[in-house]
Amino acid sequence: MATIPEVMSDTPTSDRNRIGGPTGPDQFLPDSDSAEQPLANAPSRGYSEEQKYQIFNKEFMPHIDSMYNFAFRLTMDEDDANDLVQDTYLKAFRFISSFEQGTNAKAWLFRILKNSFINDYRKKSKEPAKVDYQDVETTYNSEDAESEHTVDLRAESVSDLIGDEVATALNSLPVDFRTVIILCDIEGFTYEEMAKILDIPIGTVRSRLHRARNLLKEKLRDYASSMGYKEENDE
Amino acid sequence: MQTPLPSSSGTKPEMKEHCSHRADCLKLIQLILDGEATEQQLARAKANLESCKPCIQMYQLEKEVKELLTKRIEKRCCPEQLVATIKSRILSFS
């Protein structure tokens, strides 16, 4: 098997060598698995009350549409998205002293939202496909799936799909796969930012994204062929 | 330096009909489209994308799928009521 070491490697690509993508300062995104203390271990910054409101309004609120869109794509339900966004912003305000002014507020907020989703909403999510990520990992983690799987599909076959069809295909993916696609392709985060939002290594971001796209292409192919955009008609 | 540009000379490299590293090429293509490839990776992929038919098709498909996601899926905006609720709840905090 031919390999491309740089692609396979888990070594993060250094910003110096990277082409394109924003290269902002390394923002501080505190570690935590707990819903109650989403921002534990964070150094406290002594913001005055006035500064807190200023940060909240100037750095957090501008991302509210992106946050809502993310919440809606995760929960696939307007009421749940409402609750999730509200909880996230209230949490963000409560723990505002662990946010360093001027750093990547969007990634910081997305990380809190994603943790809230996992802790509070995932269990009661109305998502029909109750696929545990562990199962999916097992299914798609085999060497075969990882290295040799490519979906047989032509660009012209999917180019006529409309937004709703693409959204339905995306929604049918298990949530962890859906998440990396939303973060990368819809919200435009870099792999490095995604690694911080999701608390996973960059190598895992890459491989999960790769698998997510294979799954998505399979769904799109099913859609395209059911709509009659068959390979034969492309000649 | 001695190698002439493929298109400008009569010695066009033969287009490969089969790719023996499809899976790895696909990973590389995704890195490029995501803006995460290094100069080295870009250079290696560039050669492929000029001479390997399956790679060209994979590139087109990946680009198309990314554009479908970026441009065709409707972006939901936060309801104004929710913005108002959040702002008023924040004010009653301290």
Ligand SMILES: [Zn+2]
């Ligand atoms: Zn190739």
